[in-house]
Amino acid sequence: MKRLVPLTITFIVGFVLIFSVFLPPAEGLDQTFTLYFDIIAVFAFFLGGGNLMRVHINKLRRQKKDWGFSVVTIAGFLFMLAAGLFKIGNPGDIATAVDTQGSLFKTVFDYVINPLQSTMYSLLAFFVASASYRAFRAKNREATLLLIAAFVILLGRTPFGMMVTGWIPDSFSIFQIPNLAIWIMNSPNLAGQRAIIIGIGLGVISMSLRLILGVERSYLGDDNA
Amino acid sequence: MSTRAKELLVVGIVLLFCIIAYLGKVYGWVDTVVFSPMVSMIVVGIIILGLVFVLIRTLQGRLINRQVVFLFVGIAVIMPFFMSITQKIRTSPEVQQLYDAVAELPKGSKVLVSFDYDPPSAPELQPMAEAFLYYCLSNDLKVIIMGLWPQGAQQANLALEAIMKNEKLAAKGLEYGKDYVNLGYQAGNEFVIQRMGADFSSMFRTDYSGRHYEELELVKNVKNFSNIDYSFNLSAGYPGTQEWVQVAVDRYGLKMGCGNTAVQAPMMYTYLNAGQLVGLLGGMNGAAEFEQLVKYPGKGTKFMLSQSFAHMIVIAFIIIGNVAFFRSGRGKKL
Numbered sequence: 001m002k003r004l005v006p007l008t009i010t011f012i013v014g015f016v017l018i019f020s021v022f023l024p025p026a027e028g029l030d031q032t033f034t035l036y037f038d039i040i041a042v043f044a045f046f047l048g049g050g051n052l053m054r055v056h057i058n059k060l061r062r063q064k065k066d067w068g069f070s071v072v073t074i075a076g077f078l079f080m081l082a083a084g085l086f087k088i089g090n091p092g093d094i095a096t097a098v099d100t101q102g103s104l105f106k107t108v109f110d111y112v113i114n115p116l117q118s119t120m121y122s123l124l125a126f127f128v129a130s131a132s133y134r135a136f137r138a139k140n141r142e143a144t145l146l147l148i149a150a151f152v153i154l155l156g157r158t159p160f161g162m163m164v165t166g167w168i169p170d171s172f173s174i175f176q177i178p179n180l181a182i183w184i185m186n187s188p189n190l191a192g193q194r195a196i197i198i199g200i201g202l203g204v205i206s207m208s209l210r211l212i213l214g215v216e217r218s219y220l221g222d223d224n225a
Numbered sequence: 226m227s228t229r230a231k232e233l234l235v236v237g238i239v240l241l242f243c244i245i246a247y248l249g250k251v252y253g254w255v256d257t258v259v260f261s262p263m264v265s266m267i268v269v270g271i272i273i274l275g276l277v278f279v280l281i282r283t284l285q286g287r288l289i290n291r292q293v294v295f296l297f298v299g300i301a302v303i304m305p306f307f308m309s310i311t312q313k314i315r316t317s318p319e320v321q322q323l324y325d326a327v328a329e330l331p332k333g334s335k336v337l338v339s340f341d342y343d344p345p346s347a348p349e350l351q352p353m354a355e356a357f358l359y360y361c362l363s364n365d366l367k368v369i370i371m372g373l374w375p376q377g378a379q380q381a382n383l384a385l386e387a388i389m390k391n392e393k394l395a396a397k398g399l400e401y402g403k404d405y406v407n408l409g410y411q412a413g414n415e416f417v418i419q420r421m422g423a424d425f426s427s428m429f430r431t432d433y434s435g436r437h438y439e440e441l442e443l444v445k446n447v448k449n450f451s452n453i454d455y456s457f458n459l460s461a462g463y464p465g466t467q468e469w470v471q472v473a474v475d476r477y478g479l480k481m482g483c484g485n486t487a488v489q490a491p492m493m494y495t496y497l498n499a500g501q502l503v504g505l506l507g508g509m510n511g512a513a514e515f516e517q518l519v520k521y522p523g524k525g526t527k528f529m530l531s532q533s534f535a536h537m538i539v540i541a542f543i544i545i546g547n548v549a550f551f552r553s554g555r556g557k558k559l
Contacts (some may be wrong), residue, residue: 118347133291
């Protein structure tokens, strides 16, 4: 029973939604089912928040390594939750948008979240440069090709590419770095990306069929796999 | 000097720079500090000399540590802010395609702009957002904004705030609800797009500020994608352009262009070449090209020099790294 009920629900819903695409009377069914998704997603928000609190309170209680970060996480979570839910500092009433100018939520978003997240992301430039220096080697033929392609794209994506090879006459314009970059993006990159997308598509179809037909049962939990 | 002391020293220097930058912004010094072309070239020369020095040391078998790489990247990113070197930006075909698609829209056409990103991707996507919104609003196109990412709607508001300072737009006396509207964020990823295909108002009962959908003049007659003339998606991941193409473009026939981060843009060429996307802005380069086309020189153009320098530094260090690799007999680890 524990296995049969979810397998039956998956089978019926899967087939109904596939056939709804081909049967005009059932065409609106997918819209209805997306509503169910929204309702389930609401509970996921509670679960996510609850789980975050549970994990970090646990870490705090047991004084695990780096428990100080958990204090910051919990404090930040509760602070933003309160600022958003109670609309602290909102110039209007409770019906106004959560980040109306002057509200605590908007202030924290503009002056804390925005710069902090941007800073984290901008550190990437430093690590990319360091990683390229330490790991980007012409070890073999494939790595050398990758290296050349990287050079062309890096140069071609900036005006320096044109500055360096702008002197090449128009009849040989394909050898200008920006044009080479365009060729790499439109030919080898396109072929590779298309192959990946088709592969993913076929994988999704086969996985969906396995789920609908009950062959794949890992989603039911370890006992039922 | 101990590692701890070095770390404290670096943190101290960064903090000092931050305080100077903050004070500079508050008192308006930042924009007034501009190196002359001669000084700019001297700075470039010093950076090149530094790189040559690193190369010579590498040839001598003395390898540099990563902090030196960080230092060069930092200088390459920060110094161009003050330089007066101009770069000739060439428009790529995909950017031109997007511009043409928007330029041929008749006045009063409705354009849907989805902000599917958050602050970390803003340096690349915000300039695109500002330039695109500026072009649409200055050409009497009606803009409907939404977001599939929680912070997307706020990014849209920041972009609107920035472009409304422009004299040309300020003179037009644009009206919220009539010329543009922000419907806000809606949870549900691609399911939101799917349900918008049937009914916009089922997903956005109110706009960002709580006004009812039916009260907004711009959208009250917009039922679904068939009432939208063009769509522009600013995306930094999932949900983003791929989901819009798979649901809105393929299923409902929406005409769409996109602006993506440089990391994501290569994946979009499949859709661009298949005609599913009409135009693509890729990374800061795409933003700078579009800014030039719409004659709105903003952060894309300004930061492009920094990006160019950073790219050159990365190339230089790849070369230096390979020199060290070959010199060490292809085996020795750095």
